Amino acid sequence: MKERILVVEDESQIAKILKLELEFEGYEVVTAHTGRLGLTLALEGSFQLILLDLMLPELNGMEVLRKIRKENHLLPVILLTARNMTMDKVAGLDLGANDYITKPFEMEEVLARVRSALRLAAYSKKMATNDQEKLSIQDVMINLQTREVERGGNSIFLTPKEFDLLVYLLMNKNRIVTRDDIIYHVWGYEYEGETNVIDVYIRHLRKKLNDDFSDSQIIQTVRGVGYIIRES
Known part of the structure; x- marks a missing residue:
């Protein structure tokens, strides 16, 4: 179809x-x-x-x-x-x-x-209708079906691109993903704009998740390589 x-x-x-x-x-x-x-x-x-x-x-x-x-x-x-x-x-x-x-x-x-x-x-849609409706890390819960995000029971508003980025990082938790990986899988095209676009979105995500004020950040930077979400 x-x-x-x-x-x-x-x-x-x-x-x-x-x-x-x-x-x-x-x-x-x-x-x-x-x-x-x-x-x-x-x-x-x-x-x-x-x-x-x-x-x-x-x-x-x-x-x-x-x-x-x-x-x-x-x-x-x-x-x-x-x-x-x-x-x-x-x-x-x-x-x-x-x-x-x-x-x-x-x-x-x-x-x-x-x-x-x-x-x-x-x-x-596949993730939500098949074997997995939700993703979680620490006290962060992501509903793939409704695209809702909560931390500690508090709702967090993410833009669609921020949501897609967080899901991609979580689907690859414990694995370092490069900026090129993120561009291809989340943006889906050869990005020709500002090279720091990924860093900007990561910074937005961290602020909304309150990672900027936490000793143990959910999204960790691997300098010179990319980013990773590690399961505790």
């Missing part, structure tokens, strides 16, 4: 190119040119991923994302943003977007990020 992708993009030429390229890769693609129609389709249809533009008529992409996340925490959403919309990218990730792609984009980058998001979603 083909994986279904919803493209919500008001620029008809961009939507057409995305549809053609994604269909060529074997996906079933539905397009919407307004935020209102995109939201309706997202909530009513059975899609495995959404490509969502932020600048949309009738209902902007941020509001569409907010409403989607109220109903569905697991559906992968990749934002399409303009190059100078840094704050919107940050706000979108905080609202629950899995990733973003900056316009103008290369189609190979789009396809790589789509594959990555679908792969991570399928992996989490």
